[in-house]
Amino acid sequence: MSTVIYTNVTPYETRVAVRENGVLVELMVERSRGRSIVGSxxxxxxxxxxxxxxxxxxxxxxxxxxxxxxxxxxxxxxxxxxxxxxxxxxxxxxxxxxxxxxxxxxxxxxxxxxxxxxxxxxxxxxxxxxxxxxxxxxxxxxxxxxxxxxxxxxxxxxxxxxxxxxxxxxxxxxxxxxxxxxxxxxxxxxxxxxxxxxxxxxxxxxxxxxRDLDLALRAARDLSGPTLSEFWIDDTDGYQRIVEFLDRVQPELTSKVKLYRRQLDIFDAFGIAAELDQALQPKVWLRSGGSLVIEQTEALVAIDVNTGRYVGGADLEDTVFRINVEAAREVARQLRLRNLGGIVVVDFIDMEDEGHREALLAEFTTALARDRARSLAGPVGPFGLIQLTRKRTERSLERALTQPCPTCEGLGRVKSPETVCLEIRRALLREAGGGEAIEFAVRAHPEVVRMLSGELRGILVELKERHGLTVRTLEAPDFHPARFEVD
Incomplete structure (x- = not known):
């Protein structure tokens, strides 16, 4: 196996990427303002x-x-x-x-x-x-x-x-x-x-x-070994520190350390930036055309395996087994890449053949063994589920690089325009209180206003004809999709 480490150092953050046999398997980010306290x-x-x-x-x-x-x-x-x-x-x-x-x-x-x-x-x-x-x-x-x-x-x-x-x-x-x-x-x-x-x-x-070593030196301490072929770093001071560190503990590796001097960002130059962005997406495509959907929650990590575009051959059981085996290898890689830990539940495509179930678990266990973090996987359940635990120390890549969406407040979903239109109707009726004819102005997100004036214009007609309410709608582009005001 050949291991290559890429280290990007700036005054604001340090990023480390690890490739094994050309495949990206680990990504670590440490910000100057929020340096890891693990090990301190x-x-x-x-x-x-x-x-x-x-x-x-x-x-x-x-x-x-x-x-x-x-x-x-x-x-x-x-x-x-x-x-x-x-x-x-x-x-x-x-x-x-x-x-x-x-x-x-x-x-x-x-x-x-x-x-x-x-x-x-x-x-x-x-x-x-x-x-x-x-x-x-x-x-x-x-x-x-x-x-x-x-x-x-x-x-x-x-x-x-x-x-x-x-x-x-x-x-x-x-x-x-x-x-x-x-x-x-x-x-x-x-x-x-x-x-x-x-x-x-x-x-x-x-x-x-x-305090434990910074990320660049931790990479030199924990990731450098006999399989190391290159250790790239784009910072002169960092290069010197890593060479001096390895010279003390493993002098035969100092020749593997390379100083990256080009103007182009090192992650861009080696094609890592695009893979980093992909590691923040919930969907991962498999080479066969199948896919994984990864969802990280407070309680656990759920991973769903789908056949996607893969149609396979005439034997359905064999097709499912091939997708599951490919998915098992990719799940193990994604756990490392995204630094996902705690309880993980993988929903593989269900298989009837007991031999296939055992072979899948063996393949999954072998793939997990390449991980530095300890993990323990249970047997394939009756519905194709495998539960495992992976040691969690630092934040996942998603938690380190993102924050909850200010629009949906971390839910991943917002109320549909139709739902908001119906809430507006109820709010107007409450405000009117069954009294005499009255005029209202409603300010809402443009999508909501367009629906009130289009597909659901019957709401405004009904309010006018049955309840005597005249409603003017005003677009408020800066409003949250679920927010509205009634005046």
């Missing part, structure tokens, strides 16, 4: 303990308090650390662990939502290139994405011989690495933790203690 460490103060929810709220100095669940306080193991068959002890009650007014160091694990505060944990993790340092425990773990059992045992044995303060997890990038690589990475991480502890001791709560 705060010295906070417990504002509320909620035994009924087994959770607490922590004042970290942001607009909303951070939410801290009991499992994020107790000495439990993270998913990446748990080996198959390992028993994880239950957490004690939250009220036995925390009290209001108590100061606590927390790390943000999920961004602020539209109506929710950030999610936090007291289990601090500091990621490096090959290792993740966990100052709060002594566990040695290996990423579950490293599947070779012999390699897992080698890494565990190697880490057991290296003295370290706190626990460590070997990241996926650590596969095949040797003792010297881990020693160098660990030295940087432990030095960073000492600096964090020192700062935390000096400041009062609530206060930001440590």
């Amino acid at each position: 460490l705060y010295k906070g103060r417990i504002s509320r303990v909620l035994p009924g929810m087994q959770a607490a709220f922590v004042d970290v100095g942001l607009e909303r308090d951070a939410f801290l669940y009991v499992d994020d306080v107790a000495e439990t193991l993270e998913d990446e650390e748990v080996e198959p068959g390992e028993i994880v002890p239950a957490a004690p009650p939250i009220q036995d662990l925390l009290r209001e007014g108590q100061e606590i160091m927390v790390q943000i694990t999920r961004e602020l939502g539209s109506s929710k505060g950030p999610r936090a944990t007291s289990h601090v993790t500091i990621p490096g290139r090959y290792l993740v340092l966990m100052p709060g425990n002594s566990h040695v773990g290996v990423s579950r994405r490293i599947t070779d059992q012999v390699e897992r045992e080698r890494l565990r044995a190697l880490l057991a011989e290296i003295p370290h303060t706190g626990g460590v997890i070997v990241r996926t990038a650590g596969e095949g690495r040797e003792r010297a690589d881990f020693l160098a990475d660990l030295a940087v991480l432990e030095s960073m933790w000492r600096h964090i502890e020192s700062r935390a001791a000096e400041v009062g709560a609530p206060c930001l203690v440590h």
Whole structure:
């Protein structure tokens, strides 16, 4: 596999795009005014303990308090650390662990939502290139994405011989690495933790203690690996920082970093801008002529698979299976590309053949395995539904780049002109109150006025002849489509 990273840096935002074998699979945007807080460490103060929810709220100095669940306080193991068959002890009650007014160091694990505060944990993790340092425990773990059992045992044995303060997890990038690589990475991480502890001791709560790397350096840390063929960046200072960073952690990759010097925007030059715009659209066309419709809601992400223009061959079951397999691969890509997380429900086209159902799930699981974010998919349901969860940390691409429509207020729909015309009729009758003949002026959106004067002109005739109301209509181009005024 060949990986190419494109990084666009301006004083106002940083954008990163990732292509694997020529296919765009990830897009990340970080604005200077709203930089991500995921991974940042705060010295906070417990504002509320909620035994009924087994959770607490922590004042970290942001607009909303951070939410801290009991499992994020107790000495439990993270998913990446748990080996198959390992028993994880239950957490004690939250009220036995925390009290209001108590100061606590927390790390943000999920961004602020539209109506929710950030999610936090007291289990601090500091990621490096090959290792993740966990100052709060002594566990040695290996990423579950490293599947070779012999390699897992080698890494565990190697880490057991290296003295370290706190626990460590070997990241996926650590596969095949040797003792010297881990020693160098660990030295940087432990030095960073000492600096964090020192700062935390000096400041009062609530206060930001440590911020994670910016997006460009996070891309260099998390996305650069043996498959990297090119790392393009259009900023001279950023280029220098990435070269220096990789020279410390993976010097063999420094030659892959390229400075983009042309005047044309780097995303335009490499054809990424158009794909970014497409990633904000609900409909995705498949090569076969089928399509996906993706809808992100507060509760979950719903994805519908349609046959579209695809007619296939004579065998309907085979046609449906082919579309579903293509759709499964594209759904996995779109989840990464749009950074969609939480609960996801995919409505595949229903299939009768049990073998096809099993093959579809296997194909989907394989496609999801390429994703850096953890996901877990259930079996194909009786109606063709597959439910899955995908780890959500930062905002989706849609939430990062858009805002609710001021016209429909985020509903995606507005009242039709016909509906508004009928509301106007009822409003006029209320205003008249059954009294004597009276004259009204109605101001409304041009589409509404045109319908009142055209297709539904019978409303004005009826009001005049049956109720004695004379109505003048006035166009108001600046009105919301559902707004009207009666004078």
